[in-house]
Amino acid sequence: MSAVVSLRNVAKSYTRGKQTVEVLHSLNLEIPEGEFLALMGPSGSGKTTLLNLIGGLDKPTQGEVNVAGERIDNLTSGQLAKWRARHVGFIFQFYNLMPMLTAEKNVELPLLLTNLSSAQRMKNVHAALELVGLADRAKHKPAELSGGQQQRVAIARAIIADPSLLVCDEPTGDLDRQMAEEILGLLQLLNREQNKTIVMVTHDPKAADHAGRVLHMDKGQLVDGARSAA
């Protein structure tokens, strides 16, 4: 199976004041198409930084990042934004929905960047909300939804433009166990039935159990002990 994500010799460092902090060191990673990968590790190990590089939210200090058949580490900010719109769906820990928009308007946001007609956009939005089981909450604003429902809206928003890659940063970190299970079940469904490649950062071993492969990070490097889930 071909790799959707390929990182070669990637390093990332930040400058904070006079200090330079190296977050990732010469990291190599390949993620095949259709894989559900969990990234685990202690705080500050570089998981989110790695996720940001894969999702095209940030650029490496050195190395090569290829995602969805395109080398993205040398794209300009504008090119990267357009690339993200086409290839990546994001799911955040705190959902990050627009509080003033209804669920359907939140889900519609990525489609505003396409040439679809208003009617076609709404059709797709309702299909996505149907998929996440929230068709009856389309007109509700985020404040009128539970945490689990908000995360479902966020998932609908992430998949609406049919990206090949879903990038999830602690998607269940703000949810109780039952809600978390529902969300993870939904991600598994998307992975299995729609062949979405999923990269998920999590602290929760139970959440990681839903992934097909788990990688551990420490001090900016992938460490041994990676396993394939059953």
Next chain:
Amino acid sequence: MKYFPLVWAALWRKKVRTILTLLSVSVAFLLFGLLQGINAGFDNLVASSSLNRILTFSGGSLPIPISALERIERIPGVTHVAYVGMPLVAEYQQPQNFVVGRPVEVQRWFEAHPELQTPDAQKNLLIETRTGALVGKTLADKYGWQVGDTIPLTSSRTRRTDGSLDWTFEIVGFYEAPTRVMVENSFLFNYDYFDEARASDNGTVVQYVVTIEDPSQTAEITEVIDSLFDNSPNQTRSMSEQEAAETQLQQIGDLNYIITAVVGAAFFTLLFLTGNTMMQSVRERTTEFGVLKALGFTDTAVIASVVSESVLLCGLGAAIGIGGTALLFPIVSSGLPSAGSGLSGSVIIYSTVLAIVVAAASGVPPAWRASRLAVVDALLGR
């Protein structure tokens, strides 16, 4: 248009703040509209004044003898002379109902003022009717006067030969002056009747209206007219009608400067207010801009979104303000006859330009800030 719901929703994220800002913008534009409307009205007054008409006033306290008419008519370059006697200032029914009548030689007056519009039949009727009055449209509308009505007036200072202050006129028609609305606020009546009936100042006028062939000769002719009265107790002061209008306005003060200063101060404050509102709004939404960028919105799209929000805020405020001006202006301008009764197109154009300038000045800095946010930092709200 597809981004409109996003921009609109963002604008109303904090309803109270948006409403208060909107009110401030509206009031500023209302103030601007009213003051500019009045200013434009005064400008119109000057612009509509004729360049080839010279007004000759009494230079002192004594009126000018009517016998000077022929001498003025003989001055080379003068084509026509009209005159008006001491205006009859009187009460109609109640002390607060002041009306002003101008005693004129009708034919001469209308020849000198082609901008006055009245049917010939009514004009002729005024000539034939000794106590007739031709009433300006504004004045007639104010009191609901009709042709054939007899209007009893009580003058405050002009006595009749029998000692009475009562004057009675029969309305024979109406006139309009679309380019000089202020003159519609009075009525015209026969000078001969007035001069015979009044107890004092007989045989005098307060103003000659001298029409000249070539406006470039104004200075020369005014000098000649005034020189006719140099060695008499009835010295005169002549000037072009436009100069007279400007002098009249200057007596109020430098209106243009005052209006510019007031409007400038209002908009300077408004700029800070809307700028601060937009900056605060963008700062509060740092994470949301991070999300938009993560979803694929480019920096340009983010700038466009914030600037659109600012344009919408200022545009709405300006529209409400100008709408309010359109409603209030007729009321305000009724006390200022020269301002006209309608809102001029230039005020709407200036308001639109001003709204765009305020929107750009208050929207571009926060938009630029939002566009410069790094996605990763913005998602963390920093």
